[in-house]
Amino acid sequence: MPEANRSRVLLLEQANKGAGAARNLALESVPHGTKYVAFLDSDDTWRPDHLNLAVQTLSAGNDVYFADWWSFNHPHTSNFQRIGALPPDRHEKITGLTGVYKLGVSPLEHITKDGGGVIQTSTVVYDYSKYSKLRFREEFYNGQDFFFWMDLGELNAEFAFSTTIDAENGEGINIYQGAGWGTDRSLARLRNEIFVWTSVRRLYQLTPAQYKSNQKTIKHLEDGVIRDIIHRVRRKKPIDKNLLIDIAKYDPMFIARASTWPIRALREKKSNRRQENRKAPTE
DSSP states (O other): OOHHHHTTOOOOOOOOOOHHHHHHHHHHTOOTTOOEEEOOOTTOEEOTTHHHHHHHHHHTTOSEEEEEEEETTOTTSOHHHHHOOOOGGGSEEOTTSTTEEEOSSOHHHHHHHTTTOSOOGGGOEEETTTSTTOOOOTTOSSOHHHHHHHHHHHTTOOEEEEEEEEEEEOOOOOTTTTOOTTSTTHHHHHHHHHHHHHHHHHHSOOOHHHHHHHHHHHHHHHHHHHHHHHHHHHTTOOOOHHHHHHHHHHOTHHHHHHHTHHHHHHHHHHHHHHHHHHHSOOO
């Protein structure tokens, strides 16, 4: 960083309270009169034109800007291309800006439909002067950024996005690293994600289609819980009953869904066998 800019950097420290609390501390410390705020996680980098394009987009009457990004673990394609959740032809192009579009759906619709969507925090720049009171929801261990975008949408913020790759996502510290099936942290990871998605239907008024998408995400996670439990039972690994109690509290239907899982698993197994038999070569 150039020497002239170093005096403008404010380093804030606090005990680890999660990503949401860290971002909120930064937002509380934004100087009076600041127009825009941009986020950048410690392991990510902006490409040179990111802030310039963001300011141009926001100056055109938009409140929130985000862009495509590249991730180290998917080196051959961008995130927008890989997920396919934002086909440009379904969104209104912004005149005078190359590859920039108005988000044609609400953030709530985008995030619930695609199980999280593609709004990556390190590409987001927003009009802080209009939404200076908004903060991240610190009760969530993960997914705080989802709620921040949805809360901006509930405040009628206008979102725009660029198909330009504006940021590169580094490896950094993954809070779920080593949290695969049967590991010590796998059930905790699933519990946390179920808390996120069951909270969506509690905090927001969902349309029938959004509710259905949300339920699909929750069901997928709860199926993961059941598979994880079976994995543990077979290998005689411990099961933290408190995590299961939390999951049942977040979604009372979990117990009923779990009781039908053996039947569904048997049907799935039979279906897979039939498909394999169809594919088998005949003499």
